Amino acid sequence: MDVVFLDKTRDDAFVAEVERESGQNVALCYQCGNCTAGCPYTFAYDIPVSQIMRLLQAGQKDRLLKCKSIWLCATCESCTTRCPNNIDVAKIMDVLRHQARRHGLAGERNVKVFWDAFLDSVKAHGRVFELGALATYVTRTGRFWTDMDLGPKIFPKGKIGFKPHDIKGKDEVKKIFDRFMEESSK
Ligand code: SF4
Ligand code: SF4
Numbered sequence: 001m002d003v004v005f006l007d008k009t010r011d012d013a014f015v016a017e018v019e020r021e022s023g024q025n026v027a028l029c030y031q032c033g034n035c036t037a038g039c040p041y042t043f044a045y046d047i048p049v050s051q052i053m054r055l056l057q058a059g060q061k062d063r064l065l066k067c068k069s070i071w072l073c074a075t076c077e078s079c080t081t082r083c084p085n086n087i088d089v090a091k092i093m094d095v096l097r098h099q100a101r102r103h104g105l106a107g108e109r110n111v112k113v114f115w116d117a118f119l120d121s122v123k124a125h126g127r128v129f130e131l132g133a134l135a136t137y138v139t140r141t142g143r144f145w146t147d148m149d150l151g152p153k154i155f156p157k158g159k160i161g162f163k164p165h166d167i168k169g170k171d172e173v174k175k176i177f178d179r180f181m182e183e184s185s186k
Contacts, residue, residue: 006058014061014099022095028085029053035079035089045069046107049079049089056092065100071108073097113140123177126170130160 019026029050036042036050046068047055055064064070070093079089106112117136121128138144154160167173 004055004058004060004063009062010059011061012059015056015059018056018092018095018099021098022088022091024087024092026053026056026087026092028087029057029083030085032084034082034084038078038082040076040078041069041072041074044072049073049093052096053087053089053092056096064096065103065105066107068107069093070096070100071106071111110141110143113137116140119177121164123174124170125164126167126173127165129164131162132164 015026018024031050031054033050035053036048039045039049042048047064049069052064052067052069073090073093075090075094077090079093080087080091083089100106101112114137117133117140118128120136121133125132134147138146
Protein backbone atom coordinates (compact mmCIF):
# COMPACT_ATOMS: atom_id res chain seq x y z
CA MET A 1 0.00 0.00 0.00
CA ASP A 2 1.29 3.45 -0.92
CA VAL A 3 1.64 5.90 1.99
CA VAL A 4 1.26 9.66 1.42
CA PHE A 5 3.03 11.88 3.95
CA LEU A 6 0.81 14.94 3.99
CA ASP A 7 3.08 16.93 6.30
CA LYS A 8 6.04 16.65 3.92
CA THR A 9 4.50 16.82 0.47
CA ARG A 10 1.26 18.80 0.73
CA ASP A 11 1.22 21.77 -1.64
CA ASP A 12 -1.81 24.01 -1.04
CA ALA A 13 -0.72 26.53 -3.68
CA PHE A 14 -0.91 23.75 -6.28
CA VAL A 15 -4.49 22.89 -5.25
CA ALA A 16 -5.49 26.56 -5.46
CA GLU A 17 -3.88 26.85 -8.90
CA VAL A 18 -5.71 23.79 -10.28
CA GLU A 19 -8.99 25.10 -8.83
CA ARG A 20 -8.46 28.53 -10.39
CA GLU A 21 -7.52 27.15 -13.82
CA SER A 22 -10.31 24.55 -13.91
CA GLY A 23 -12.99 26.60 -12.15
CA GLN A 24 -13.76 23.55 -9.95
CA ASN A 25 -13.97 23.05 -6.19
CA VAL A 26 -11.99 19.86 -5.53
CA ALA A 27 -13.18 19.71 -1.91
CA LEU A 28 -16.62 18.66 -3.21
CA CYS A 29 -15.32 15.18 -4.13
CA TYR A 30 -16.44 12.63 -1.51
CA GLN A 31 -14.81 9.63 -3.16
CA CYS A 32 -17.92 7.82 -4.35
CA GLY A 33 -15.85 6.26 -7.16
CA ASN A 34 -18.44 6.89 -9.92
CA CYS A 35 -15.82 8.55 -12.14
CA THR A 36 -13.48 5.56 -11.93
CA ALA A 37 -16.33 3.11 -12.53
CA GLY A 38 -17.20 4.86 -15.80
CA CYS A 39 -13.68 5.62 -17.03
CA PRO A 40 -12.85 3.48 -20.10
CA TYR A 41 -9.10 3.80 -19.44
CA THR A 42 -8.96 2.65 -15.83
CA PHE A 43 -7.36 -0.62 -17.04
CA ALA A 44 -4.35 1.34 -18.36
CA TYR A 45 -4.05 4.03 -15.65
CA ASP A 46 -1.35 3.96 -12.99
CA ILE A 47 -3.69 6.02 -10.75
CA PRO A 48 -7.50 5.71 -11.19
CA VAL A 49 -9.30 9.01 -11.70
CA SER A 50 -11.07 9.05 -8.28
CA GLN A 51 -7.65 8.58 -6.62
CA ILE A 52 -6.33 11.44 -8.71
CA MET A 53 -9.07 13.57 -7.16
CA ARG A 54 -8.08 12.40 -3.67
CA LEU A 55 -4.38 13.09 -4.26
CA LEU A 56 -5.35 16.51 -5.59
CA GLN A 57 -7.29 17.28 -2.42
CA ALA A 58 -4.14 16.27 -0.54
CA GLY A 59 -1.98 18.63 -2.65
CA GLN A 60 0.28 15.88 -4.04
CA LYS A 61 1.71 17.89 -6.91
CA ASP A 62 4.73 15.79 -7.88
CA ARG A 63 2.88 12.50 -7.76
CA LEU A 64 0.08 13.83 -9.96
CA LEU A 65 2.12 15.71 -12.52
CA LYS A 66 4.41 12.71 -13.07
CA CYS A 67 1.63 10.11 -13.37
CA LYS A 68 0.79 8.37 -16.66
CA SER A 69 -2.98 8.54 -16.29
CA ILE A 70 -3.31 12.22 -17.19
CA TRP A 71 -1.71 11.50 -20.58
CA LEU A 72 -3.75 8.35 -21.24
CA CYS A 73 -7.05 10.13 -20.53
CA ALA A 74 -9.21 10.24 -23.68
CA THR A 75 -11.15 13.35 -22.55
CA CYS A 76 -14.36 11.35 -23.09
CA GLU A 77 -15.99 13.22 -20.16
CA SER A 78 -17.68 10.11 -18.70
CA CYS A 79 -16.24 11.09 -15.32
CA THR A 80 -17.74 14.57 -15.57
CA THR A 81 -21.12 13.19 -16.62
CA ARG A 82 -21.21 10.65 -13.80
CA CYS A 83 -20.05 12.87 -10.94
CA PRO A 84 -22.95 13.39 -8.49
CA ASN A 85 -21.39 16.65 -7.34
CA ASN A 86 -21.14 18.15 -10.84
CA ILE A 87 -17.35 18.34 -10.71
CA ASP A 88 -15.92 18.72 -14.21
CA VAL A 89 -13.35 15.97 -13.64
CA ALA A 90 -12.27 15.87 -17.30
CA LYS A 91 -11.44 19.58 -17.10
CA ILE A 92 -9.26 18.89 -14.06
CA MET A 93 -7.42 16.15 -16.01
CA ASP A 94 -6.86 18.70 -18.77
CA VAL A 95 -5.48 21.29 -16.33
CA LEU A 96 -3.13 18.67 -14.85
CA ARG A 97 -1.76 17.96 -18.35
CA HIS A 98 -1.16 21.67 -18.88
CA GLN A 99 0.62 21.87 -15.54
CA ALA A 100 2.77 18.81 -16.27
CA ARG A 101 3.71 20.37 -19.61
CA ARG A 102 4.64 23.67 -17.96
CA HIS A 103 6.84 21.89 -15.42
CA GLY A 104 8.54 19.76 -18.08
CA LEU A 105 7.00 16.52 -16.75
CA ALA A 106 5.23 13.94 -18.90
CA GLY A 107 4.67 10.40 -17.63
CA GLU A 108 3.86 9.17 -21.15
CA ARG A 109 6.37 10.95 -23.39
CA ASN A 110 5.07 9.55 -26.69
CA VAL A 111 1.54 10.82 -26.03
CA LYS A 112 2.88 14.31 -25.38
CA VAL A 113 5.03 14.12 -28.53
CA PHE A 114 1.94 13.15 -30.55
CA TRP A 115 -0.02 16.09 -29.14
CA ASP A 116 2.87 18.47 -29.84
CA ALA A 117 3.18 17.23 -33.44
CA PHE A 118 -0.58 17.65 -33.96
CA LEU A 119 -0.70 21.15 -32.43
CA ASP A 120 2.44 22.35 -34.26
CA SER A 121 0.79 21.30 -37.51
CA VAL A 122 -2.47 23.15 -36.68
CA LYS A 123 -0.47 26.23 -35.69
CA ALA A 124 1.44 26.18 -39.00
CA HIS A 125 -1.47 25.44 -41.37
CA GLY A 126 -4.64 26.37 -39.49
CA ARG A 127 -5.63 22.68 -39.68
CA VAL A 128 -3.74 19.46 -39.24
CA PHE A 129 -1.55 18.22 -42.11
CA GLU A 130 -1.68 14.53 -41.26
CA LEU A 131 1.39 13.35 -43.14
CA GLY A 132 3.51 16.19 -41.72
CA ALA A 133 2.30 15.51 -38.18
CA LEU A 134 3.02 11.80 -38.63
CA ALA A 135 6.53 12.52 -39.94
CA THR A 136 7.23 14.80 -36.94
CA TYR A 137 5.92 12.16 -34.54
CA VAL A 138 7.98 9.25 -35.92
CA THR A 139 11.10 11.41 -36.15
CA ARG A 140 10.83 12.57 -32.54
CA THR A 141 9.95 9.14 -31.13
CA GLY A 142 11.97 6.88 -33.43
CA ARG A 143 8.82 4.79 -34.03
CA PHE A 144 9.39 4.60 -37.78
CA TRP A 145 7.23 1.53 -38.35
CA THR A 146 4.18 2.87 -36.52
CA ASP A 147 1.02 2.21 -38.62
CA MET A 148 3.18 1.45 -41.64
CA ASP A 149 0.74 -1.32 -42.62
CA LEU A 150 -2.06 1.25 -43.01
CA GLY A 151 -0.25 3.16 -45.78
CA PRO A 152 -1.19 0.86 -48.72
CA LYS A 153 -4.85 0.92 -47.61
CA ILE A 154 -5.16 4.68 -47.06
CA PHE A 155 -3.03 6.40 -49.73
CA PRO A 156 -4.79 4.93 -52.83
CA LYS A 157 -8.11 6.21 -51.46
CA GLY A 158 -6.76 9.76 -51.21
CA LYS A 159 -7.55 9.87 -47.49
CA ILE A 160 -4.25 11.61 -46.68
CA GLY A 161 -2.83 14.45 -48.76
CA PHE A 162 0.87 14.65 -49.66
CA LYS A 163 0.88 18.45 -49.37
CA PRO A 164 -0.48 20.72 -46.62
CA HIS A 165 -3.61 22.76 -47.41
CA ASP A 166 -3.59 25.96 -45.40
CA ILE A 167 -6.93 27.45 -44.38
CA LYS A 168 -7.77 31.12 -45.06
CA GLY A 169 -7.73 32.16 -41.40
CA LYS A 170 -4.48 30.41 -40.46
CA ASP A 171 -2.98 33.64 -39.09
CA GLU A 172 -5.96 33.98 -36.76
CA VAL A 173 -5.40 30.40 -35.57
CA LYS A 174 -1.74 31.19 -34.93
CA LYS A 175 -2.80 34.18 -32.83
CA ILE A 176 -4.87 31.85 -30.62
CA PHE A 177 -1.72 29.79 -29.97
CA ASP A 178 0.34 32.91 -29.27
CA ARG A 179 -2.32 34.24 -26.90
CA PHE A 180 -2.43 30.93 -25.04
CA MET A 181 1.37 30.90 -24.63
CA GLU A 182 1.26 34.49 -23.39
CA GLU A 183 -1.52 33.76 -20.86
CA SER A 184 0.03 30.54 -19.58
CA SER A 185 3.41 32.18 -18.97
CA LYS A 186 1.88 34.73 -16.53
S1 SF4 B 1 -12.30 12.01 -19.39
FE1 SF4 B 1 -10.45 10.82 -18.97
S2 SF4 B 1 -10.56 10.39 -16.78
FE2 SF4 B 1 -12.61 11.03 -17.42
S3 SF4 B 1 -13.67 9.11 -17.88
FE3 SF4 B 1 -12.81 9.86 -19.82
S4 SF4 B 1 -10.81 8.85 -20.01
FE4 SF4 B 1 -11.48 8.65 -17.84
S1 SF4 C 1 -17.58 10.95 -9.21
FE1 SF4 C 1 -17.18 13.02 -8.39
S2 SF4 C 1 -17.50 12.83 -6.17
FE2 SF4 C 1 -17.34 10.75 -6.99
S3 SF4 C 1 -15.16 10.20 -6.75
FE3 SF4 C 1 -15.38 11.04 -8.81
S4 SF4 C 1 -14.96 13.24 -8.60
FE4 SF4 C 1 -15.32 12.44 -6.54
